[in-house]
Amino acid sequence: DADVTQTPRNRITKTGKRIMLECSQTKGHDRMYWYRQDPGLGLRLIYYSFDVKDINKGEISDGYSVSRQAQAKFSLSLESAIPNQTALYFCATSGMADTDTQYFGPGTRLTVL
């Protein structure tokens, strides 16, 4: 079984709709992250969480929100989707050390029409 899972894997939606992307992990890690990836650009951090009570904005948090429901679950929401949020979204987890390796989920391909 995969250590980091994401649902859905693919989603097509319309402008203005609310979308939730979910991430679960069985690695026992405290730290979780949401990234988006666009062609020709590096991974960009949206939000990150170091434990259930800790939520931090990343480089590009505008238009997104997150919820850390449990140590193992971290959800990303787009309150009102817009076309330039079309991207590949990845969830990642890591251990407690600041330089621990990040482990990625399989990604969610989101298309906003």
Add this chain to the structure above:
Amino acid sequence: GQNIDQPTEMTATEGAIVQINCTYQTSGFNGLFWYQQHAGEAPTFLSYNVLDGLEEKGRFSSFLSRSKGYSYLLLKELQMKDSASYLCAVVDSNYQLIWGAGTKLIIKP
């Protein structure tokens, strides 16, 4: 600003050796990661360097020079399955991970 530069694309021949370079200008340095990412898939960890020098791991090696703000990933005995993007990422002074745009490596028979 913070910047990581990698070539956009490289082509190499099966069985050969290829070196993928990464130069960085970041606010502080606490290590450098290399990840492999096949098209449409998740990035997977290859190596982590925090001290100068070469670290070898099977067919893959990673080199770091902190004074030059430079790293490279060396892939030997290339196989078709090595066709992928290779991502360089630097841990800055705030322990944030700064990602390069990646180098797409194309392997030809």
